[in-house]
Amino acid sequence: VRNPMPVLLFILIYLMTMLQIENERELDRILDNLFSEDDAKVEVPLMIPARSRLNMKVFSVPSSMKIGRKCRLHGNIRAGSIDVLEGTVIFGSLRSRGTVSVAGGVTVHGNVESSGKVYVKKGAHILGDVIAKEIFLHEDAKIDGIIEAPHGMHIGWGE
Known part of the structure; x- marks a missing residue:
């Protein structure tokens, strides 16, 4: 696949249809619940201070x-x-x-x-x-x- 964006968009639309998701907020909530680790300590991966x-x-x-x-x-x-x-x-x-x-x-x-x-x-x-x-x-x-x-x-x- 030379340009993966159409394939990724197709997969996203397919998943939204299968899960009967109608709006973006609901999708964000599902993804947050799916990938969140409640027990693990959340670390900031990168923080760049001002004047860096x-x-x-x-x-x-x-x-x-x-x-x-x-x-x-x-x-x-x-x-x-x-x-x-x-x-x-x-x-x-x-x-x-x-x-x-x-x-x-x-x-x-x-x-x-x-x-x-x-x-x-x-x-x-x-x-x-x-x-x-x-x-x-x-x-x-x-x-x-x-x-x-x-x-x-x-x-x-x-x-």
Whole structure:
């Protein structure tokens, strides 16, 4: 099918006819009931604050940025503070004016730079340099580049 829209429209009209749905509100209610998970916590998949800039090269956010579990991002990330959760792969660098936290199972194909503190947890792998005032590095984390921490580096920290 070169253009799937006519097929999708046909399926939608067919379902509406079979379910005897006459208006759009009723369809929305049925779909919400069908796909809602009452017991599960509803998370916002993406929230972009004001004055942010997102393009193919840079993700720039004026405040804090939290990157979810098992994400795959291409581009350099700039934010007030950055929290990268488990299993994420970043093809680019992280730069922050505040704290940067890199969880276990995260791979950063670039540098991590901060004017504050950087936390690199167990199982994290950074393929570039880590530059910050103070670095907290777990002994099972990997850093392939240069480590620069004028206010000290703590090894064996954290989980």
